[in-house]
Amino acid sequence: MWTHASWQGRLLPHPLPAGERLRAYATWCNAVEGNTTFYATPARSAVESWAGQTDPGFRFVIKLPKTITHERRLTGADEELRAFLDTMEPLGPRTHALWIQLPGSFGPTDLGALAGFLRGLPRSHRYAVEVRHRAFFDDARSARFLERALAAVDAEWIPFDTTALFQRPPTSDAERDAWTKKPRVPRRSSALTEHPIVRYIGRDDTAGTVEGWGHWIDTVVEWLREGRSPTVFVHTPDNADAPVLARRFHDEVRERLPEVEPLPEPMPSEPLTLF
Structure with a gap:
């Protein structure tokens, strides 16, 4: 988001080198959604640049890649997950939470996959889950089951x-x-x-x-x-x-x-x- 075109020259200085745009954004806000990681895991050098442009107290909420959440639906993605976590390592304490956004088709019958995936995650990170299936909002029983799966690993519901x-x-x-x-x-x-x-x-x-x-x-x-x-x-x-x-x-x-x-x-x- 810190490269949003309409902000350049109006809210943020322009032109700025790519390696300085996050630094400028961080003077406006102290947190950012890491949305681009959903589409592809970035180069480690890019993540090192993000860390270098922000203070340790800056908050990144980083979205897991869609290959893990949408294509594999949290199953059989150990290799992709390890590669992603290794790439994010330079952020250190700036990684406020890893964001698991699930597709709208991921419903109550998939909670077993979510619970198993969450149990297998390293405890070195904080995790937050966003669901979009209507049943989690309309059916109290489904909501309770989701909350239990999240509470078991101290994960948040976004x-x-x-x-x-x-x-x-x-x-x-x-x-x-x-x-x-x-x-x-x-x-x-x-x-x-x-x-x-x-x-x-x-x-x-x-x-x-x-x-x-x-x-x-x-x-x-x-x-x-x-x-x-x-x-x-x-x-x-x-x-x-x-x-x-x-x-x-x-x-x-x-x-x-x-x-x-x-x-x-x-x-x-x-x-x-x-x-």
Whole structure:
């Protein structure tokens, strides 16, 4: 996400070498979704560059490759998993969680495969699972079985809240595209671990996005008061202003809990000059 085209020269300096773009993004936000790893395991040198551009406290939530989650459906992927974990090793403590996003067809009858896969993972990492099968949201028994499988290894259930997106018909091309691709499931906001992770997508208009995240402001404040350490990712269909919105969300939480540390000052989008 730190190479998003619409941010270059507007929110982030442009031009910037590829090896400096994450460093600039990290002055806006202190966490990032590692989404590109879903499509292919990157070169280890690229991961070393990510580590070099961020402080040890920066949070990466890294998605497992689709060869493991979607093609092999968590079965018989030991070699691919070992290669992926070895490649991610340079991130060290920056790997906040490894993100197991499962396809919409992965339902309650597949929980045995998930439980076995989770039991076989090294305990050196934290894990978080995102499910999209409707039964996990509509059927209490299926939800309980999933929670038990996750609790057995202290893994988190990542909610992807799309309720604001689907609250009214789309009004932009990006929203229309999101309507065809994003899961339409009920909101879920129960934390299983001390490190809950939330993915929230609003609308392309700021007012709709801000209106829709009120529930999460309340929830995150409650989690923080309980001593949890949540990570929240704010999206819109076009993501044009996502870093600005993420900082606004953080500021609204700090209005309720001033002891929460502020985010760093963003790097100027224009190059600094001597005159």
